[in-house]
Amino acid sequence: MHDSETVKCGMVALVGPPNVGKSTLMNTLLGQKISIVSPKPQTTRNRILGIVNGDDHQIVVLDTPGLHRAKSPLNREMMRIALETLPEVDVIVFMVDATLPPPAKETSPTRYLEKSDKPCVLLLNKVDLIAKERLLPLLQIYGQLHPFTAMIPVSALAADGIDEFLAELKRLLPEGQRLYPEDIPTDASERFIVGELIREKVFLLTREEIPYATAVTVDSFQEPADGGAVTIHATIMVEKQSQKGIIIGKQGSMLKRIGEQARREIEKLLDQKVMLKLWVRVQKDWTSDPRVLRDLGF
Numbered sequence: 001m002h003d004s005e006t007v008k009c010g011m012v013a014l015v016g017p018p019n020v021g022k023s024t025l026m027n028t029l030l031g032q033k034i035s036i037v038s039p040k041p042q043t044t045r046n047r048i049l050g051i052v053n054g055d056d057h058q059i060v061v062l063d064t065p066g067l068h069r070a071k072s073p074l075n076r077e078m079m080r081i082a083l084e085t086l087p088e089v090d091v092i093v094f095m096v097d098a099t100l101p102p103p104a105k106e107t108s109p110t111r112y113l114e115k116s117d118k119p120c121v122l123l124l125n126k127v128d129l130i131a132k133e134r135l136l137p138l139l140q141i142y143g144q145l146h147p148f149t150a151m152i153p154v155s156a157l158a159a160d161g162i163d164e165f166l167a168e169l170k171r172l173l174p175e176g177q178r179l180y181p182e183d184i185p186t187d188a189s190e191r192f193i194v195g196e197l198i199r200e201k202v203f204l205l206t207r208e209e210i211p212y213a214t215a216v217t218v219d220s221f222q223e224p225a226d227g228g229a230v231t232i233h234a235t236i237m238v239e240k241q242s243q244k245g246i247i248i249g250k251q252g253s254m255l256k257r258i259g260e261q262a263r264r265e266i267e268k269l270l271d272q273k274v275m276l277k278l279w280v281r282v283q284k285d286w287t288s289d290p291r292v293l294r295d296l297g298f
C-alpha cells in the first residue's frame with residue numbers, strides 16, 4: 001500500500017459512565033488487551049490510545065476514565081482526562097449499559113456532550129444480557145436525552161454489532177492520511193501496559209477500598225541476553241500499612257496470586273517468558289498528593 005494513500009481516518013473518544021464496557025470495547029476493536037477491565041467502576045485511570053487499522057480506515061480510539069461525580073483529587077483528575085478528550089476528536093462515542101435504567105434528564109451524563117458540536121454515536125452495550133424487546137424502548141429514551149447521530153446496540157464482550165459500529169464511524173470520519181504506522185496497536189509503552197495489567201489483578205482480587213488505594217510502578221525491565229525470561233521489577237503502592245498487609249496476604253498468598261495472574265497476561269502481551277518480581281510500598285495519601293500523581297502520569 002502506498003504511503004500517501006488516503007483512508008477514512010480520525011480520532012474517536014470513548015466516553016460514558018464507569019463500568020459500561022468502554023475498555024472491553026477498546027480491546028475487542030484491537031483484538032488484544034491493551035486497556036484493563038474489571039467489574040469495579042473506575043478501573044481505567046488514564047487515557048488509553050488504541051489504533052484500529054483496516055484497508056480503508058485508521059481509527060484512533062481514546063478510551064477514557066468514566067464520567068462520574070468526582071470527589072477525590074485522583075477522581076477529579078480522571079474526570080478532567082475524560083472531558084479534555086472531547087474537543088480533540090472527530091467523533092464522540094457515548095457508551096451506556098443496557099442492563100441499567102437510563103438516567104433522568106437532569107442528572108444525565110449526556111449533559112457533558114451538550115457543549116460539543118461533534119457527531120456523537122450512542123452505543124447501547126451489554127445487549128447480550130437483555131431481552132430483544134427491551135431494546136426499542138431504551139433507544140427511544142436515550143434518543144430524547146441527546147440528538148445522537150446514530151444509536152447502535154452492541155455487545156463489546158461478544159463482539160456483536162461491531163461491524164455496524166465501524167461502518168458508522170467510517171461514514172462520519174474524514175478522508176486523510178494515516179496518523180500512525182499500520183503495525184502498532186497503541187502509543188502506550190509496554191512498561192505502562194505491564195503496570196496496568198498488574199493493577200487489573202489488584203482490582204480483580206481485592207475488595208472495598210483496596211483497588212482505589214493502589215497504584216503500580218514498573219521499576220525495571222531486563223531483557224535477557226540469551227532469549228530466556230525477561231525480568232520485570234514492579235512496585236505496588238498503597239496508602240496505608242494495613243492495606244499493605246492485605247495486598248501481601250497470609251504468608252504472601254495474595255501477592256503470589258496477583259503476581260501469577262499478572263505474569264500470565266504479561267507473557268501474552270510480550271509473547272515471551274517473564275519473571276515478575278513484585279514489591280509493596282506504603283506511600284501515605286498518594287491519591288491526593290500532586291507530586292505522586294504527576295509521577296504516575298496525571
Ligand code: GDP
Pocket residue numbers: 017018019020021022023024025036037038039040041042043044066125126127128129154155156157158
Ligand atoms: P469501563 O469502566 O466502561 O471501561 O468498563 P469495563 O470494560 O472495565 O467493563 C466493566 C465490566 O462489564 C467488566 O466486568 C466487563 O467484563 C463487563 N462487560 C463489558 N462489556 C460487556 C458486554 O458486552 N456484555 C457483558 N455481559 N459484560 C460486559
Ligand code: MG
Pocket residue numbers: 022023024036037043044064065
Ligand atoms: Mg475502562
